[in-house]
Amino acid sequence: MxxxxxxxxxxxxKEPADRVYMSISCDNNWLAFCLSGEPVEEKSIGVSMAVEGNSQWVCNLKTGHTFPVAPEAKSSWAGVWSPDGKTLAFFSDIEGKARLWLWNSFSKTLKLASDLVVRPFFGFEKPIWTKDSQHIIVKSMPSVVIDDDDYYSFSNQDNIILIPDHSPKVYTTINTKAKEDKSNLNTWVNRYRADISMINVNTGFSTLLCSGLRPVGMEVSKDGHYLAITNCLGEERINTQQNIFELWICTLEFNGNHKTQRVATNIRMNYGLSFCWGHDNKSIYYTTSGPLSDGGLWLVNTSSVKHELLFKDEKTHLGHDxxxxxxxxxxxxxxxxxxxxxxxxxxxxxxxxxxxxxxxxxxxxxxxxxxxxxxxxxxxxxxxxxxxxxxxxxxxxxxxxxxxxxxxxxxxxxxxxxxxxxxxxxxxxxxxxxxxxxxxxxxxxxxxxxxxxxxxxxxxQFGSSQIIRWKSNNRELRGALLLPKDIKKRVPAIIRVYGGSMQSKNIRLFGLSPMKCDNHQLFASRGVAVFLPDLPMSRSHEPADEITKAIEDAFDALAKHPNIDPNRIGIIGHSFGGYSTLVAITRLQHFKAAIVSAGLGNLVSFYTQVELKNSTPNFNYGWVEDGQANMGATLWEERERYIRNSPIFDFHKIETPVLLVQGTRDHLCHSEAGPMFSSLNRLDKVAQLVFYDEEHHQGTWRQENIEDYYKRVFAWLKKYL
Known part of the structure; x- marks a missing residue:
């Protein structure tokens, strides 16, 4: 069967956790690696959203035996082997709070290194061993009060009752200039706030090295006497997405005499990782990254606090995250x-x-x-x-x-x-x-x-993949095609679209997707081929024209494939892919079925929409004017451009049955689905709207809702393809 x-x-x-290092023991006998997991309902102190649900595993490199070292934990990650190769240090929330744990590879035993609560944010922030394997440097919970909702670092808040605030909310455009205030601009960087501590693995005693910073990158000098730290100051200027950092050094004196010093400031980096110590243990080299960075190579002398640009070239940007x-x-x-x-x-x-x-x-x-x-x-x-x-x-x-x-x-x-x-x-x-x-x-x-x-x-019943090539505007484009197994006759297909995305790069991903919720083997095992074409855009301020041309060329290439039934091709898209899908079915009469997930059909309403988050209004001006939509002007400067690039104004041309899917807690476009369905209903088009009490993407949804979503998608395709 x-x-x-x-x-x-x-x-x-099981998939590897995002941005978490692997670590091999010095004797080449053991590998430490981390697998990703699902968000957990009960939050643990010190565990960030970036690592929540991860699990720390080890593999015996001689036998291949693999197993988790802390199966009782909700989250564990960042395993690093000691310099002597005997002990794995990692973070885990056993007993409800993130702490440093040690696993011995000889005795196969686990012990708590210290009761100190740790507080790294990203997965790449790992325990740092000293050369003698006797001490470990970690980021720890600061003594100051922490208030950042996206971190889950709160303690003793299980019984908090939220009281609704019925007071009036007042917003005024006069406050626009206040947005430039650094204190308002960079409150998000408090998620990095942490002390830096050193734990003695024999006694469990912890020593505070420095506090009051928002540390991200850390590296010990080659002689083991100094620790370099990048301290995140936040976004340099509003709407730039350019982070800036300070560079600090801390002495590692085991007699407790630790000194900290700032040696450089206003360093442009994305994650604060691109630096290294020189052989003299006094020099630190770094490269800059980010939209406002010069991409240069810089040198800091920690003794003289001299800051020198070694190399900068407008043609070569050396930034690396x-x-x-x-x-x-x-x-x-x-x-x-x-x-x-x-x-x-x-x-x-x-x-x-x-x-x-x-x-x-x-x-x-x-x-x-x-x-x-x-x-x-x-x-x-x-x-x-x-x-x-x-x-x-x-x-x-x-x-x-x-x-x-x-x-x-x-x-x-x-x-x-x-x-x-x-x-x-x-x-x-x-x-x-x-x-x-x-x-x-x-x-x-x-x-x-x-x-x-x-x-x-x-x-x-896994399908097999291949590359399809075609030319468009004298440019060779490609698409990744997933075909069902044992094809005996032409099969139906769906094209997954996302304007501007070069999707052929997914050819080697499992199910042609980086997300489990979008694994296309679900379709292939049911006899439906899936095509992910390159859909380049040139930012002409006419996205609908560009998307239509790209999708039409991709459709023609797919329709010529000997295993594909050209009369049974559907289209699917999520988010900007949902917009791309709506553009396609209003301008092309090729598709027999369409699925639009978290899409938007009206740039005018989306442009003027106000979304309240934490009592602060968020606007979509940047996304529409200069982001993916790229209108290149305000609505009042180019009104007709906004209209002709909004598919809803062409809904009367749709002949394709449309399944609309929307999460009601979607902070981006939850208000778009209703007007789109209402318009299709008034025009007597074949459409169905399904609301889920979920967020923007299915990757965050509860499993029962993902299963219901796919049940409806499969039924829709079966009925109309």
Missing amino acids: KHTITINEILNV YDPPKLLKNGNVVMIANGKLWYYSSNSRKLGEYLVQEGRCIVAGFPVSDDNQMLIQTHEPIEALDGFWEVNFITGETKKVLEEPKGHLPWYEGGAAYGDHENGKITYIFQDADRPPTLRVFDIGTKSELTVQLNKINTE
Whole structure:
């Protein structure tokens, strides 16, 4: 009997946690990795929304045996092996609050390192071991009162009763200038507020290193005597999304005499991670990132507090959110940026590039003990090949370690690590359209490998993927196609659309999607093909024209495929993809069924909509004028442009049956679905509207509502395709 994939099977697929490092023990025997989970109803003190539901796992790299080290925890993450390779330090909310725990790889025992409540925010913020394996540096709960709703760091608030506020709410445009006030602008950065403490793993005693900061990035100097910290000040200017940081250093004196000093300020970075210590333990190198950054390489002397720009070039932006610069023994600085590997020569003060094989983009880098070499992770987009290469900084030579038609997850998505010991081992998580995330251990010396299945799922009805190519406006475009298994006759298909997105890059993702709730094997196992085309946009201020042309060209390419029935093609889109779907069915009569999820049909109403969040009005001006809609002007300057790019004014042209899906707690466009359905009803069009008590995207929905959503989608497609 043919097996159709269920929602429950897909939602239970184990995936690596986002932006959480892997860690390999120094003896190459153990791997620590983190799997993602679902949000939990009962919040734990110190556990942020960024890591909630994650679980810390370990894998024996000789046997492949994998298991969670804290199965009783609701959230556990950020495991790092001690320098001696014996102990894993990680964060866990066992007993309802986030603390540092230790797992011994020899005795297989777990113990609490300290009762200190920790407070990291992002998954990449990990415990930092001192070189002697005796102390661990962590971010801890500050002594000041914390009030940020998106963090879940509150304590003793289980019995709070919220009293409705019936008082009048007054807003005035006179307060517009007050938005520039830094105190109002940057309250969100309080989610980073934390003390920095050092825990003695033998006694459990904790020492306060510094307080009063909003720390994000931390790194210990090479001699182990200093800790560098980036302190987030918030957004530099309203509507810029440019974060700025200070750079602080803290002495690590085990006699308790700790001193902190600010050595640089107003540093433009996104996450505050792109810095490294020099060999002299006095220099700190960093690159800038973000929309207002110069993309330069800078040097800070912590003794003289001298700040020097080493390199800046308008043609080459060296900003990188995750990989910091790497300092070589010869004084050169190596950086990954814009998919390339760069080096700055301290002698010539010029920038050069290490060339990897043509067509390879560099995704991440893994330093080795020899400062003159690096392992890099690469992606070749044309044939969708992912791999690893070795780079020799002395000779400039690169050597391929492995490359394959699989999708590798870079470390900042939780999927790769390098054990620089003996012959060296690469551990990485890979996937494909018909394969869920899988762990592999590759021995560089012996070329042997160990594959560890993270998921047990029936794959007999998984569809297979391929790339379709076509030309549009003298440009070659591509699309990722997922075909049902064992096709005996032409099959129906749906096109998933999202204007401006190059969706062919999803070709190696499980089910052609980074989100479990959008896994397209759900359709393929039911005999429906799924097509994800590239739909580029050029910001012409006429998004509807651009989207229509792109979708029509993609439709024509799909309709020519020998396995696709051109008379049974539907269309689906979420959010801006919902807008793209509405544009398509008002201008093209090709589609037999349409599903619009959290879409918007009226740029005029969306532009003037006021959304109240925490008693503060949010406006959509930026999104419409210069964001995805990109009208390029106000409504009163280009009224007709707004009208012709709002599909609702062309709803009388729709011939396609439309299923509208909307979450009532959607903070972006919850008010759009009603007027759209009302319009379709008045025009006697075939339509159905389904409201769910949920937020914007199905990835946050309760499972029963996701199951109901797909039940209706499958029924809609079965009826009209």
